[in-house]
Amino acid sequence: MKIPDTLPRADLPFAGLVAFVAAARHGSVSRAAEDLALTQSAVSQRILKLEAHVGQRLFLRQGHGVKLTGAGELLLQTAADTLARLQAGLERIEPYRSKASLLIGCPNDIAQGWLLPRLGELRALHPGLEVWLLSDRELTDIDRIDVDLVISRRPLRRTDVECIPWLTDRSIAVAGPRTAERLAALPWPRLLAKAPVLLLESEPEWAGRLASAAAKAVKGQQRAATVHDENLLLEAAALEHGVACVSALLAGHALRAGRLVHLPQVPDAPRPGLWLMRSRLTARTPLVDLGWRWLQSPGTVQ
Incomplete structure (x- = not known):
């Protein structure tokens, strides 16, 4: 990662920026103090030091709350994003x-x-x-x-x-227990005429890694659903919505638990x-x- 040539000044009032963003978020110094677990006086002092640092008023009094000035609006656009990115960076190294x-x-x-x-x-x-x-x-x-x-x-x-x-890994055809029992005696590819198929968005042709030509030859083939995630494909098959062609690795847990059944008459195919x-x-x-x-x-x- 490239480190910027110009670094922040050593006297940058970081605590004041935190207090400023909190007060701007709540529109209130007292509520900002509650949020930061500080006294209202401490938050006010930090904001005053920040205003002295930038040479601009950042808030105007408005009833019991505060309102950003034009300078405050400009500073908030940068300060809030910077503090959020800093917090994300600290959380990233937490483990x-x-x-x-x-x-x-x-x-x-x-x-x-x-x-x-x-x-x-x-x-x-x-x-x-x-x-x-x-x-x-x-x-x-x-x-x-x-x-x-x-x-x-x-x-x-x-x-x-x-x-x-x-x-x-390999691609296998799976279905829910009731669907698999109904299709057990049917050969490939005729079974596709007796059950709707479930599709993965990235593989619009069902069983793209299998005998797709045979699948296309089946008249009356119905498409039940198309999903973008293979885990959703597993869930749709387990809920008896149709037959799906999925990764054997991903289906392994559901197969062992009995939520899915492998259809052995459908040819498996290699997968990355x-x-x-x-x-x-x-x-x-x-x-x-x-x-x-x-x-x-x-x-x-x-």
Whole structure:
């Protein structure tokens, strides 16, 4: 990250900025004092020091409250955003204050469908462990500040990253128990004429990795729903809305629980597997090594 050439002045009244933003948010110095767990006098003094620092009045009295001046409006636009970004940065590094934390980055569908059902096994090995799941995006870097371990469909091939092929995957057809029982005696692809199909938005052709040509040949095929997330696809199938083509890894927990049933007459097909990655530098905490070994253990990957 590039550090700005010009740094803030050493006498920047940070406490005054916090008091100013709180008073502007509430339109009241007394309510700002309650919010900050300070006395009203302390908040007023901090705002006065800030006004002296900028050489402008920031508030005008309005009844029992306060109203921003033009200068106050301009300052609030920057100050509120800056404090929010600073707070977000402090929260981002919060897990690094604890040696009992383990940060795992993985796609959201893998986190929900595969990793979460198994976290109890990992915590049983280390009862005090706190796992942070960073699943809002596909991570493309490992810097030991954002994440300890990364699970991804794309390998990160760098000399400072240890990257190993981890889990294989395949596409399978699934349905809820009642739908599967009704379709059990029907061959592929004729079963598609007897049950509506469920689609993933990114794969508009049902069973795109399977025999899509055969699926198209079935007359009377009905489409029940199209969703953007594969976990929603699993849920729709479990609720008996139709037949879905999904990742075997993601469906594994629901299959074991009996919420979904694999339709064996529909041919499986290969699917991109998953990679497990970590930095080659010294681990932030011994728990990184624990998580690395656990994710590769036979009991975990079976």
